[in-house]
Amino acid sequence: MGVEVSRLSNGLTVATETLPSMESVALGVWVKSGARNERDDEHGMAHLLEHMAFKGTARRSAFEIASEIENVGGEINAATSVETTSFYARVLSGDVPxxxxxxxxxxxxxxxxxxxxxxxxxxILQEIGAAHDTPDDVVFDRFTETAFRHQTLGRSILGTPETVLSFSSAQLHRFMQREYGADRMIVVAAGDVKHDDFVRQVESRLGGFRPHAQGAVSQYAQYVGGDFREDRDLMDAQVILGFEGRAYHVRDFYASQVLSMILGGGMSSRLFQEVREKRGLCYSVYAFHWGFSDTGIFGIHAATGQNNLAELVPVIADELQKAGDRILQEELDRARAQYRAGLIMSAESPSSRASQIARQLLLFGRPIPKEELMERLSALTVERLSDLSGRLFSTRPTLAAVGPVGSLTSYESVVGALPSSTSLPHRLAV
Known part of the structure; x- marks a missing residue:
């Protein structure tokens, strides 16, 4: 049947997708406001607000919120990201109201x-402490802080102990009043749901929600890159090498996603085969590409022992150089198959499908049909991916490492081992 979309009089967008054979419904409210919307003295507030959402309302205690949903066998939760906050539930179809x-x-x-x-x-203080004691969490936090230095996009979502402890109930109310408006909210349901019925239910409960959020649009992010190293007495070192990526809206976003699969998206990927299987330099290596509304970041994460650290990053840099010279057709075909399979498999999960629809509506203002995504993937060529590789990996790198990092290659050596922007024959428009 496809995705059906309606807009209430207050500007709230409501979308549904009926999934045949399902007897349950995944539904939620996605708000275009996250950690990035915090002011300097609000670091960690979006995440704290998400936690506090289940701690009682004027109508229900915290126990009543939990027991009412669990009395019908359902579940309810929330999540905070850099640019969004979501509140969602999964219930049998009769319990959607x-x-x-x-x-x-x-x-x-x-x-x-x-x-x-x-x-x-x-x-949350315990959560911050647990994250600090987990090196692979620490290295990702330091990686984004270094890539987007002194910007909200680079800050940890959790906040700091000092900021979290400083927040009051009144501040949480003001933050919600400022950032949550119907014009920034999407309500989605996927599963055994009828669109008209769901729209009526949402309108009866949220049709009077304030039409507009008052918060300013997030400041444009500026990727800067750089070097961060934290020497810790650990058994292994966590290392991330990254570059400026592509925003959701630009031409090369999907090409960047596919490139990350070719380089480090599975056991057949270039980095896994060369770095782990052939050379045995690490026990874990993979590539990723994160897109945001105005920028992105491409990275390679590896975990290795101290004895292999000196050789690790130069080998990774060499593989990035090779990607700029040549991508094989069979690699592109395999990555496309992985991407296609991921789309189909996620569509079989009501929760994944609801989240995907909400994300597309928030970012693009419309649901993106699977066929359109596949057309974009089909249009990719090995020449375009090789060209993209040269341009991505010639940006100023971000290197972050945590653990016994004394033998890690110098930042200057890493820069020298990567493609140079002056050597690129041409640049494709993004």
Whole structure:
């Protein structure tokens, strides 16, 4: 049947997709506001707000929120990312009205009681401590901080102990009032759902939600790159080498996604075969590409022992050089198959499908049909990917490492081993 979309009078977008053979529904509210929308003195507030959403409303206690959804066998949760916050539930189809009511109650009537706030602040302090004790978490935080230095896009979503403890109930209310408006919100349901019925249920609970968010648009991010090293007495070192990537909207976004698969998207990828299988330089290596609304970042993460660290990054840099010279047709075909399979498999999960629809509506203003995505993938050529490789890997690199990093290649040596922008024969428009 495809995705059906309606817009309420207050500007709230409501979308559904009926999935045959399902007896359950995944639904939620996605808000175009996340950690990136915080002001300097609000670092960690979006994440704290997500935690506090389930700690009581004017109508329900925290226990009542949990028990009402679990009484019908459902589940409810929330998540914070750099640019969005989501509140979602999974229930049997007959219990959708209850789930809509719970989500609407959370968004409109949360009280943020001081006693609950203090308890949840302590929970997040434990979360921050656990992240600090996990080297692969630390290295990703330092990686983004270095790539987008002194910008909200580069800050940890969790915040710091000092900022988290400083927040009051009144500040949470002001943040929600400022950042949450119907014009920045998408309500989506996927599964055993009828569009008209769902729209009526949402309208009855959220049709009166304030039409406009008051918060300013996020400041344009500027990738800067650089070098970060933290020497720790650990068994292994966590290393990330990254470059400026592509935003969701630009021409090379999907090409960048496919390139990350070719380089490090599985056991047949170039980096896995060369770095791990042939040379045994690490026990884990993969590539990733994250897109944001105005920029992106491409990275390679590896974990290795101290004895192999000196050789690791030069070998990775050599593989990046080779990608700029040549991409094989069989590699492109394999990456396309991986991407296509991922799309199809995610469409079989109501939760994944609801999240995908919400993300597309927030970013592009419309759902993107699977056929259109496949057309974009089919248009990719090995020449275009090789050209993209040369341009991506000639940007100023970001190198972040945590662990016994004394033998890690110098930053200047890494820069010298990578493609140079002056040696590129031409540049494709993005």
């Amino acid at each position: 209850l789930a809509v009511d719970l989500l609407a109650d959370i968004l409109q009537n949360s009280t943020f009681e001081p006693e609950e706030l203090e308890r949840e602040q302590n929970v």
